[in-house]
Amino acid sequence: MNILAIGAHPDDIEHNCGGTLAKYAKLGHKVFTATATNGNIGSATLPMEEIAAIRKEEARRAAALIGAEYICLDYDDEMFFEDKAARYAFIDLVRYCKADVILTHSPEDYNPDHELTSKIISDIPVMIPIEKIKTKNPAYDKIPVIVYFEPAHGLGFIPTEYVDITDTIETKIAMLSEHKSQALWMQDNYKGTYDDGDFFEEARAISRYRGIQCGVKYAEGFRMANDAFRVVPYRVLP
Numbered sequence: 001m002n003i004l005a006i007g008a009h010p011d012d013i014e015h016n017c018g019g020t021l022a023k024y025a026k027l028g029h030k031v032f033t034a035t036a037t038n039g040n041i042g043s044a045t046l047p048m049e050e051i052a053a054i055r056k057e058e059a060r061r062a063a064a065l066i067g068a069e070y071i072c073l074d075y076d077d078e079m080f081f082e083d084k085a086a087r088y089a090f091i092d093l094v095r096y097c098k099a100d101v102i103l104t105h106s107p108e109d110y111n112p113d114h115e116l117t118s119k120i121i122s123d124i125p126v127m128i129p130i131e132k133i134k135t136k137n138p139a140y141d142k143i144p145v146i147v148y149f150e151p152a153h154g155l156g157f158i159p160t161e162y163v164d165i166t167d168t169i170e171t172k173i174a175m176l177s178e179h180k181s182q183a184l185w186m187q188d189n190y191k192g193t194y195d196d197g198d199f200f201e202e203a204r205a206i207s208r209y210r211g212i213q214c215g216v217k218y219a220e221g222f223r224m225a226n227d228a229f230r231v232v233p234y235r236v237l238p
Contacts, residue, residue, distance in 0.1 A: 004099035004144075006034040006121060008113035009042070009077060010059040011179040015203050016149035017103050018172035019165025020220050022066045026168070031068035032097045035059060036117045037077045042181060044188035052077075054181050062178040065171065071096070080113050082120060090120045092135035094128055099144045106223070109151040122146060122225055146225035154206050159221025162214035169207055169218040176203055 003024045007013040013021070013033050025031050039055035040048040056072050063070035073089050080086075094102065102125075105118040125143045127133050150157040165172060176199075183199040210219040 001029045001100040002032070002098045003029050003101050003103070004032045004034060004094060004097045005103040006036065006093070006117060008036050008080070008105065008111065008117045010035050010039045010055040010072075011062075011176065011182045012105070012114070013059075013103075014062050014172065014175040014179065016105075017220055017222075018062075018175045018203075019168040019207065019218065020103070020163045020222075021068065022168035022171040022175070023163065023165065025066040025068065031063075031066060032071060032099070033059065033063045033068050034071040034073065034093055034097075036073050037075045037080050037113055038072055039077050039182075041077045042185045044185065051181060055179070058178045058181060062175040065175050065178070078113060080116060082116055087120060087124065088133075088135055091124050091127055091133060092137050094121075094124065094144060095135055095137035095140060098140050098142070100142060101147060102144045103147045103149055103222070106148040106151050106157060108156065110155075111152075114151065118148065148223045148225055150206075150221050153202070154209070154221070157221065157223075159210065159213070159223060161222045161224065162210060162216075162219045163222070164211070164214070164216040164219050165207060166211070166217040166219075169204065172207070173200055173204060176200055 005013045038052040040052035043051035060070045104121045105114040207218040210221045
């Protein structure tokens with residue numbers, strides 16, 4: 001299958017579904033990672049253009065750890081809004097990847113970029129095969145399955161599907177560890193609440209919590225976007 005994980009910002013994907021993506025890759029599926037924005041406000045000291053370049057490179061290196069291809073739609077961080085061009089950009093991205101399954105943010109999240117990314121992805125599946133909607137990449141005969149990963153800290157999110165990532169937890173942490181600039185940003189932006197290890201340890205702690213819920217050591221939790229497209233979970237998530 002072709003698997004697309006799209007987040008709003010660099011590091012969102014690795015934090016929330018990196019272990020699952022690593023499992024998909026190990027099973028031989030083609031994995032794409034994408035971000036709507038370039039993360040260009042993610043530094044307290046660096047110019048926006050410079051930090052955007054750094055964060056895109058970090059995302060590229062994280063994807064490379066599992067042989068995935070990274071794509072950035074390059075919208076400004078926290079200044080991402082929906083219009084016709086944005087909808088076309090998302091449709092074209094999905095068509096480029098020929099995605100069978102898309103993993104993205106939950107519709108209810110703390111960040112507007114997260115929620116808008118989720119909304120657009122949730123709105124467009126039925127448009128993917130329509131030839132009259134013209135994009136650079138052609139329509140293909142598939143309506144992708146949409147799967148939501150959990151919001152930051154898992155607050156208010158009750159998974160309906162779990163993926164055992166016990167064998168890929170270290171890969172998940174390695175992917176996340178490529179995002180060194182985000183760890184620094186968390187320290188600068190939330191002084192007194194984060195230290196060097198918290199950004200990465202949080203991902204391990206949440207994975208352990210989800211593992212406890214489903215009877216394994218480490219897991220990631222998900223919800224299906226729409227029961228109309230529901231399939232047997234084991235055929236959607238490894």
